[in-house]
Amino acid sequence: MKKIVSIQGIKGSFHHIVAKTYFDDNIEIDECMSFDKLVDNLITKKSDVAIMALENSIAGSILPNYALIDKFNLHIIGEYYLDIQHNLMALPGQTIADIEEVYSHPMALLQCKAFFKAYPHIKLIEDKDTAETADRISKNNLKGVAAVASKVAAEIFNLEILAESIQTIKENETRFVIVKTKNSVLEESEINKASLRFVVEHKRGSLASVLNVLSDCRMSLTKIQSLPKIETPWKYAFFVDVTFSKYSHFEKAKSILNIMVKEFKILGEYKNAKL
Amino acid sequence: MKKIVSIQGIKGSFHHIVAKTYFDDNIEIDECMSFDKLVDNLITKKSDVAIMALENSIAGSILPNYALIDKFNLHIIGEYYLDIQHNLMALPGQTIADIEEVYSHPMALLQCKAFFKAYPHIKLIEDKDTAETADRISKNNLKGVAAVASKVAAEIFNLEILAESIQTIKENETRFVIVKTKNSVLEESEINKASLRFVVEHKRGSLASVLNVLSDCRMSLTKIQSLPKIETPWKYAFFVDVTFSKYSHFEKAKSILNIMVKEFKILGEYKNAKL
Incomplete structure (x- = not known):
């Protein structure tokens, strides 16, 4: 039976690219129009596994996704770093001068803001997904409208790329995590990264003490x-990623933190995808 | 001459409430439809000071605003914590059953998601500002449309509140900072909070060492x-707020950090608004 993989967005989206690269071809894609829906499908077992963008090298953490992983006790079983290149695309034959409106995901538009400053006649409109707009332009034969999306989207929906790699900062990577409702057990020798979540006492030096322990246990x-901790204004939970060379070092860190911090949770133990 | 205060959104917005409370009445409000525009007006001297939401007790940091403060070297001269209560409002005489569309800021809609689950006939549409929608409903006499905004907005635009305090989590506070292009000099005795920004070397224990110093200098x-540091994927800058009882302790911490960290910047020294 094919594994069902939930992604945010539709085929041609960056999440789809990650799903195709991380898993072999024997998967079925479950397209979700929001991260809430994606988590919902995962916990109601409509899908087996989900792909979630967690942070971007320019824009930083996607905080609502940290909150979703925490709230629904999801397990991170792996990660993937994808180079994000945004391209402006429209129906074949259209030029930039023809384009009046550009639709895309807010994050994509934000990353391409400088490019569009040179085209003040173009109206930027926030949309749910990068690829979905490409699909809509193609299906409805929309003239005067362009999408900002991946090359894969241009191929799938037969659009022409008007401008390549239009994001302001060329080095643009997004870290995706692969999440499940249950932990998948890797061999200890394969594990060299972990995501932790904890709360410290509200007293001077409490976070420093925890970071000292991690450092002493050779965690990077x-x-x-x-x-923020929900319902308790201005109290924070900390989400920490560590890498390590020996699983036994990590086990030591875990056992100390278990005693030292409050609300300790291992969000996942997996293989570092960044070498 | 009246001080010109840039706010995100229009009169009746939460930023407007902060401006009115933080300053005396002798101010002129500069309504900006984005934080980019607000910073632009500040640095081109169209305004004297600006109000920016920086973090919310439920949703966490507003990361793009941290980035704006850093990029344009703005100075935080003060802070303000505002209790955020969202209200559903429409033209007088309308009931919830009449409402087909609700427009508001994405953050406001997110915070009220549970409330709207009970009204599946209502379509939620993301908009630039909470108060602007209230204004539009009022000006265009829009039936079937509601806004999620502050009580002040309902008063200003003569709308009727259909449901009060509809956000899921009742304790909902936003921290705003008051920013200028130049530092304003407070008496040392008045200063008991500071915002710092720094980069640490990429080696094990480097952040722990900095936090140890802060703790040793009695900084909370x-x-x-x-x-993320722009142009250098997966290198981070840290933004830290500390409170202290004696300015001399803070001076000591500053002089050590100056030697210890890279790219050290004081974003502001001001009065703690949270007691």
């Missing part, structure tokens, strides 16, 4: 993100 | 936020 901190 | 960490 690759990311720290604080997120 | 109230917030830590990491943000």
Whole structure:
């Protein structure tokens, strides 16, 4: 039976590219128009696994997705870094001068803001998904309208690329995580990265103490993100990613943190995709 | 001459409420439809000071605003915490059953999602500003349309409140900062909070060492936020808020960090508004 993989957006979206690359071809894609829907399909077992963008090298953390993973106790079983290149595309034969409206995901439009400053006649409109707009332009034969999306989307929906790689900052990567409702068990020797979540006491030096322990246990901190604890204004939970060379070092860190912090949760133990 | 205060949104917005409360009445409001525009008006001296939402007790940091403050070297001269209560409002005489579309800021809609689950006939549409929709409903006498906005907006635009305090989590506060292009000099005795920005070396324990110094200098960490360094994928800058009882302790911390970290910047020294 084919594995059902939930993605945000439709085929041709960046999530779709990750799904195709991370898994073999024997998958069925479940297109979701929001991350809420994606998590919903995962926990109601309409799908087996889901792909979620978690942070971007320019815009930073996608905070609502951290919150979703925490709230629904999802397990991170892997990660994937994708180079994000945005392209302006429209019906074949259209030129930039013909384009009056550009639709895309807010994040994509934000990353291409400088490009569009040179075209003040173009109205930028926020949309749910990058690829979905490409699909709509193609299906409805929409003239004067362009999408900002991946090359894969241009291919799937037979659009012509008017301008390539239009994002302001050329080095643009997004980190995606692969999540399930249950942990999948890897061999210890394969695990060299973990995502943790904890709360510290509200007293001076409490976060420093935790980071000292992680450092003493030879954990390298690759990311720290604080997120408000719901219902308790201005108290934070910390989300930390660590990499390590030996699983036994990580086990030691875990056992100390277990005693030291509150609301300790392992969000996932997996293979570092960034070498 | 009246001080010109840039706000995100129009009169009746939460930013407007903060401007009215933080300053005396002798101000002129500069309504901006985006945070980019607000910063633009500030640096081109069209306004004297600006109000920016920076974090919310439910949704967390507003990352693009951290990036704007950093990029344009703005100075935080003060802060304000506002209790955010969302209300559903429409033309007088309308009932919830009449409402087909609700427009508001994405953050407001997100915070009221649970409320709208009980009204599946209502379409939620993301808009630029909470108050602007209220204004539009009023001006164009729009039936079947409601806004999610502040009580002040309902008063200003003569709308009727259909449901009060509809956000899922009742304790909902936003922290606003008051920013200028130049630092305003407070008496040292008045300063008990500061916002810092720095980059640490990419080696194990480097962030822990900085937090240890802050703790040793009797700084209480109230917030830590990491943000990607533009053009250098997966390197982070840290944004830290500290509170302290003596300015001399803060001076000591500053002088050590100055030697210890890279790209050290004081974003502001001001009075803690949270007691």
